[in-house]
Amino acid sequence: MTLNASDLVQQFENRLRELDDPVSGRAAKGKPFFPMMVARLGPSANNACLFLRRELSRLWPQYRDEIAFVSADLNGQIPEFSRMASNGDVSDESVSRIAAKLFDANNTHFFSYQKLLIYYVLNTSDFQSADDLRTWLSVAGSLKVATKSSDTVMDMLILLLNEDNEHTEMGAQIRETLAHMDSDALPKILILSNRRNDNGIDLDWRTCHCIAAATIAVSNQENSTVVTDFFRPGFFTVSYVRAEKPFAAISQLCVNTMLEHISNLMPEESVGNLFQEPERLSQRLGLSPDATFSFLDEYVENSINAFIPDGEALNEFLSLFPIREPSPELYAELLSETSAKRFNDMTFGAWDCYLETIVKKARDAALHDAKGISDWRRQYGDLLRQEFTAVELEYLSERVAKIRRNFMRPSRPLTAEKPIRIDAKKRLCFLLSQDEHVIDSLCDEIKTLGEQARICLQTWDALLKSQKNLHLIQEEDQNFISYYKKPLTEYFFRNAENLRMEIRKILDVRSLKLFFQRTMDHLFAYENLGHVFSNSFGDVGAVQDEQTRRKLNSPDIPLYLSLNFSLGAPVYSFLLLKVDNSDHKSLYHNLKSYFSSETFFYDTGSDSAAEVLNIFRVNPDQLL
């Protein structure tokens, strides 16, 4: 169980991004116009389809269950299709049935049922030869036929072409195969290579998956000309850039600030004097002045006491012990009023032996019953957790032998001179708490907690050191530092006392992790911070807008296909962002004048990101 600064930054970033989910009302204004199906061709495209499902659900939450996801696999040479449910289940529902449900006008909400759009997703990473492309195209053809709606289908293959260093040769073979195909006999093929024209590699396909999602979004719209053009056969590729709120940098800033404040709140502890006050230490370790542990006293009260009767029955019971010098006078008096020590002497030591025997039986029963002993240890652990800090527990666990000596009280308790009716139960408590095996198990608990505390302290140190491994916040992002840092500092200043108390309770790595989760929960719920975190990136300041504009309007937007020749003008250009005409400060308002009138604006409903998607036609010979 490790924890480092980048983990925390990632957690923080995930939370920031969650603010951008549909629950926050940031769904797209545009809706899928026609019924649509996303088909995963082979297991290599699994991740892509998972991403597409997530992203399309975010974009069009109302259509979460109306967009069909189908998996296509090969059993030998025979294609097999199944529905991929949103919960990950796979059902054998026939493709025609799936298609029929898409056209179910009573239960779906598409604007038009004139067409069925099918997006095949194919990743070439596992290709054994370029012929695999033909095989999967044939599978796509079979799927189209299986819908039994072929005449209404418009289909597009999103080809995730792996051209990283390990797949260069296979990539070239696939390009050559494509170049020699008759593109008119194929669906439209959108080629997304993970090697960009600037030689950068999208190794984890993250950007290519975003492009695929953006392409699907803009291609299923009410403008029928655009849709028809989009699905026209041929090879296409895209240039793409995404400008988004600097989630990572904001998260890093917040986590750094959080760690800085929390480390200042860490108590500076001196543990060297713990043993200088043995009585105080014993008390903190749970040992009462009678040398017993309260939770074991409770056990005696509930479980063992039954072996010693109360009231008159106690006298009858005591009279069953053999008396050394029996006399009528002795039996006439109440034996329960005899001192425990005297009664023990009178009974050949049988009284002590009796108490020791019943305690031993109870102890053995508890020690041999995993639940019994774990219950004792849990109760003792709870007590230690309330009383000691991680530093103290680590220190104590290294001195268990000394603590053990501190626990053990060789003498009988003073109550031995008191009447049996008073002494007996106290004596049972004493015997159980002073039992060597019981003390050993309690010492084991101290060791266990001490070890957990040691790992926790090491993890904390490592966490602070791991901050050095984080990348510096880029210069262009630094303008938001004061925007976030000020309310953060205010939060930690106001909540210092609560945090200090919580920090004292951090005794293991699990509680350390929970502490950070809780602190993040509070940060996001804090009134002065919640809205700061949920603000759009344009709100951070005008400088941010300018940077975003330059990024989106750059002439060097990377093309996701490396080609030797220029592709000329794009067939279509899209700008995907939150289209908000009412707000003159919105990013849309600031950007629209910089883009040509031929640019289509697509309303994603999200003001945390803006994407530029330019679609280019690729001639087959350009692939060679």
Place this chain on the structure above:
Amino acid sequence: MKYLYRIGEPAYYATNLTWDSSRGSLEWRSGRGQDVLIVQTAFGVNPIAEMDAICKEMEGIDLRFSAFYPLRPKLSVRFVNAKQGATGCPGNGEACTYTIFPCVANEETDECVIYAPAQEQRVSSPVCHVPLRVALEVSQDMWIQKFLWHTREIPSGFYCIRFITPCGENYQDGFLEYKIGDYLIPITRKMFESHAIYIHTDIKPVVIPRTNAVTLIEPPRKPPATRSKRGF
């Protein structure tokens, strides 16, 4: 002397450890001229898993001419060299377990190698559990009531437990208990030492061993009826 525990070798063996209750002695079978180490533990406790620790504790102690040496509570050891008696030695009481190990002492190197016993077999075992055999008698205590012309015995209100055999060295308080109703009262060494105890009850106590370390046996002969002075 330094003691080393090693895996058993067929050339060195000592087994078939038995207890002669009439003489209170141990007997075994071993190779010719084979020295042995006998480890006495609490009844039913097997020392084999602890032999490395036991060897360390024995270090520096010359056990060759001593009787059983108390190494720690409830664990004693005795070295018997081949010349001392080869196939037997006096025991150290009952209510315990004895285990025998073949060993080879080397005077020159001041080392004694103790070999693990061969796998325990049903017929021939290096382990001998010796329960304490206790004979006792439980009887109702009577006292004599005198009338003008005759006497009669009437219950005194006590039961007597008379201990006929001694408890030996290894008896621990509570090994035996007597049961009256739902209560189990422990029998202590001091009770054995007093030869008889009197219990104020009309119900006959039933004596029960709490452990296998003690076995109740029939008294050797029927003792005369109790005539107590303790009744009142």
